[in-house]
Amino acid sequence: MKLIVAIIQPHRLDAVRERLTGVDIAGLTVTEVRGYGRQKGHTEIYRGAEYQIAFRPKLKLEVAVPDARVDDALQAITEGSRTGKIGDGKIFVLDLEQALRVRTGETGDIAL
Amino acid sequence: MIDSGDTAWVISATALVLLMTLPALALFYGGLVQAKNILSVLAQCFAVACLASVLWFLCGYSLAFSGTGAWIGDLQAALLGNVTRAGPHPGLKIPESVFVMFQMTFAIITPALIIGAYVERIKFCAVLLISALWLLIVYVPVAHWVWGGGWLAQRGVMDYAGGIVVHVTAGISALVIAIMLGARHEFPHGIRPPHSPWMVMVGASLLWVGWFGFNAGSALSAGGDAGMAMLVTHLSAATATLVWMAIEWIKFGKPSLVGAVTGTIAGLACITPASGYVGPGAAVLLGALAGGVCFLGVLLVKRIMQVDDALDVLGVHGVGGALGSLLLPFLTLLGGGVVLARPLADQFAVQGTGVVVVAIWSAIATFAITKLTALTIGLRVDAETETVGLDFAAHGETGYHVNR
Ligand SMILES: Nc1ncnc2c1ncn2[C@@H]1O[C@H](COP(=O)(O)OP(=O)(O)OP(=O)(O)O)[C@@H](O)[C@H]1O
Ligand SMILES: [Mg+2]
Numbered sequence: 001m002k003l004i005v006a007i008i009q010p011h012r013l014d015a016v017r018e019r020l021t022g023v024d025i026a027g028l029t030v031t032e033v034r035g036y037g038r039q040k041g042h043t044e045i046y047r048g049a050e051y052q053i054a055f056r057p058k059l060k061l062e063v064a065v066p067d068a069r070v071d072d073a074l075q076a077i078t079e080g081s082r083t084g085k086i087g088d089g090k091i092f093v094l095d096l097e098q099a100l101r102v103r104t105g106e107t108g109d110i111a112l
Numbered sequence: 113m114i115d116s117g118d119t120a121w122v123i124s125a126t127a128l129v130l131l132m133t134l135p136a137l138a139l140f141y142g143g144l145v146q147a148k149n150i151l152s153v154l155a156q157c158f159a160v161a162c163l164a165s166v167l168w169f170l171c172g173y174s175l176a177f178s179g180t181g182a183w184i185g186d187l188q189a190a191l192l193g194n195v196t197r198a199g200p201h202p203g204l205k206i207p208e209s210v211f212v213m214f215q216m217t218f219a220i221i222t223p224a225l226i227i228g229a230y231v232e233r234i235k236f237c238a239v240l241l242i243s244a245l246w247l248l249i250v251y252v253p254v255a256h257w258v259w260g261g262g263w264l265a266q267r268g269v270m271d272y273a274g275g276i277v278v279h280v281t282a283g284i285s286a287l288v289i290a291i292m293l294g295a296r297h298e299f300p301h302g303i304r305p306p307h308s309p310w311m312v313m314v315g316a317s318l319l320w321v322g323w324f325g326f327n328a329g330s331a332l333s334a335g336g337d338a339g340m341a342m343l344v345t346h347l348s349a350a351t352a353t354l355v356w357m358a359i360e361w362i363k364f365g366k367p368s369l370v371g372a373v374t375g376t377i378a379g380l381a382c383i384t385p386a387s388g389y390v391g392p393g394a395a396v397l398l399g400a401l402a403g404g405v406c407f408l409g410v411l412l413v414k415r416i417m418q419v420d421d422a423l424d425v426l427g428v429h430g431v432g433g434a435l436g437s438l439l440l441p442f443l444t445l446l447g448g449g450v451v452l453a454r455p456l457a458d459q460f461a462v463q464g465t466g467v468v469v470v471a472i473w474s475a476i477a478t479f480a481i482t483k484l485t486a487l488t489i490g491l492r493v494d495a496e497t498e499t500v501g502l503d504f505a506a507h508g509e510t511g512y513h514v515n516r
Binding site: 044048049053 | 300305414
């Protein structure tokens with residue numbers, strides 16, 4: 001099993017969700033986060049003064065999938081979140097040791 | 113003779129002017145600071161309002177409006193002992209109680225305006241001491257000079273609702289305190305932007321509405337003067353907003369909300385001294401000038417002088433109030449204006465004298481007050497408190513769960 005952690009633009013969430021459900025991947029956790037990438041934030045202007053905004057609002061998605069579904073999930077998330085502009089986000093894939101469905105006690109791929 | 117119409121309007125106007133401080137100015141300023149200082153700004157506005165009220169009762173009103181001295185009033189009306197149920201204020205058709213209360217709301221907002229200069233780094237006790245001394249040493253005498261029959265009134269200065277008494281005094285004093293207090297640690301490059309632009313807009317909108325009480329209430333009667341004052345106030349605010357937006361749009365590529373509503377306040381401050389004296393065309397002209405000149409005023413203080421007048425009290429209020437006070441004799445010549453009591457050049461000279469002398473007095477007295485405060489209780493919080501934010505460090509509360 002793999003845990004896919006994706007940092008995306010907040011306004012792409014619905015598109016990502018649609019793609020994921022489209023390829024039958026069910027289960028997703030979303031957190032509001034802040035971060036920066038290569039451009040190290042951006043600037044805003046208020047009353048003529050420039051302010052450095054170090055962190056941009058992003059969403060962090062966590063999706064646990066069986067090994068066989070990783071490529072589908074990555075493709076779905078990428079298609080859903082890409083606008084082609086800077087700041088589109090990043091996806092990290094981590095090994096996942098165990099998963100357990102609380103209600104039934106099922107573990108492993110079947111619990112996902 | 114008390115007139116019920118006049119009385120009803122001035123009572124309503126009084127409520128509107130209090131609304132300008134609580135909560136309008138508090139929200140306008142509160143939205144502009146960082147999230148970790150929101151409550152401190154609200155607390156400062158609230159406390160200053162209450163403090164000014166009690167001082168007004170003790171001796172402020174009396175020293176400003178009782179007696180015929182050129183420089184200061186007397187103590188005949190101290191503790192408001194003169195306020196009876198029946199009597200009208202001399203020369204007006206409203207009860208003395210209503211006049212006292214209406215003027216009190218002006219005495220509340222003027223020291224509160226200065227808060228914008230020192231937010232995010234001042235000690236709360238310094239706010240209280242400075243505001244109390246400032247009310248008695250700057251506001252009260254100047255109100256007497258201009259509105260209480262003092263030397264500027266005798267020379268015929270025109271300041272309908274406080275371009276000089278409110279905005280020049282507050283603006284200049286803000287600059288002096290900002291210089292003496294020093295900039296916030298991260299100024300100018302590391303400061304976080306306004307934490308809540310929508311709150312700034314709500315505050316500005318309430319200020320706009322409240323300003324109808326400020327300017328049209330200054331007619332102290334319900335009639336044509338009040339009506340015209342309201343009309344010109346609105347037009348100046350609207351025009352200044354559009355001009356400020358246009359400037360930002362051209363200069364920075366986008367018209368910001370914070371900029372637009374800052375333009376509104378500039379337009380309101382600028383029309384204040386002229387509001388009872390000019391007509392609609394003049395108001396649009398003055399609003400347009402306010403948008404442009406106050407924009408430059410903000411840049412001048414922050415960028416060129418590098419003074420951390422944090423929320424631009426001088427640039428917006430001081431510059432706006434002075435501009436309106438100086439231009440108003442000329443603007444009376446346009447349609448709907450009043451007839452000047454003296455030749456144009458003489459009136460302009462009186463206006464200039466008023467603005468300059470009041471500015472100088474405000475600067476000197478504020479310097480002394482701030483120096484005294486620095487030497488006794490101290491002005492600034494320590495560096496750690498400033499980093500943590502005044503909400504928790506000074507008031508033990510937090511406005512938001514995560515302070516950004
Ligand atoms: N190396 C990283 N480690 C942890 N989080 C990261 C890393 N790189 C990016 N992020 C997160 O992803 C978000 C989006 O990154 P972003 O898309 O701007 O990456 P980038 O490398 O700057 O690419 P681009 O040039 O396309 O903008 C960041 O705001 C941050 O939250
Ligand atoms: Mg980037």
